[in-house]
Amino acid sequence: MGAPKNASATPSRGSRGRGVSSFRRWRPRTRRGRASRGAARRRCGGFGWSGWISTSSTGEGGGGLGEVVEGMEALVARGQIRRWGVSNFDVADMEELWRLPNGRNCATNQVLYHLGSRGIEFDLMPWMAARGVPVMAYCPLAQAGKMHGEIFANNVVRTIAARHHATIPQLLLAFVIRSGNVIAIPKSGSVAHTMENAGADKIELTDEDIRQLDEAFPPPKQKVRLDII
Template sequence: HVPLVETVEAMEKLVAAGKIRRWGVSNLDTPDLEELMAAGGAACATNQVLYNLTRRSPEYDLLPWLADRHIPVMAYSPIEQGRLLDNASLRALAAGLGATPAQVALAWVLHQNHVLAIPKASSVAHVQENRAAADLQLSASDLAALADAFPRPAKRRPLEML
């Protein structure tokens, strides 16, 4: 385990040397990010975390904390490694929208403030399907249906990782 102070110093040296423009972190929860900031990490450009319809715990404090500091979240596994695709509610909503379940799940992630998504794509067709999710407009009733089908946890949970 490398102390955050040393990590921040190393990243800032790389920026100063012109080797990188920006740097980010992965799977840091709010207390970790507070420690990072205290260690001089205010230049952190993003935090990559597991976030999707079934992994909504970051909404309690992590997403608001990052948004307050204008640090975007990079959501990995926005389709939960494909496990979301068989959900009956998601499939029904997608059919009504003329979209795929993956597009709806991805559009939901993209609808969140200060959140970017990094979906997997193994073919050109998959990239095109993912891209179409950016154009999918979810209505208030669509979002409510997704919230009913995938409620956020009743209380804050530790950050999950894959």
């Protein structure tokens, strides 16, 4: 699943605060489906949706980031969304956002993050953690990139997963959420798949696990361009 460009469903919150969320758009095509969606939103008090600002939403032809933020704040004030966040914002983008009135109301920043794409660990993740803003990691299993096969076939990954009696997806999700300030939103096509993903919350990676994963998929030693799918 790639980064959303418009309004998207609010991610679920885990009871332990280390998030592995099922995150899907609901776009019913039938009259009955649309009625069901409307009823569900009314039961939630109209707060079933969040707004997203992507970097592509603030470029040419628009009024800039400040105007988009104020538009999101207006939706919050009218009760049409509960919170809003941003997508594919790097440190410079977040700093610009933080200088704006109401910019610090941003709930999260959704970016690509998985074992094979760790560029945000160098500066973006520390920046967000210092300000108490969670990272929302899309494609945490590298499911939309060319590294998916390489990661899943890696002997270190397989060995550590077996050590924890976990599946490879569970291990990869545990790696992504290990800091406590990252919410993972893996694609989930069934209840069983969702429950398997949720099992990642029970895995506690050791220092040795992290050392071995760092050797196999090294963390960044300098600033790198933000990966986007």
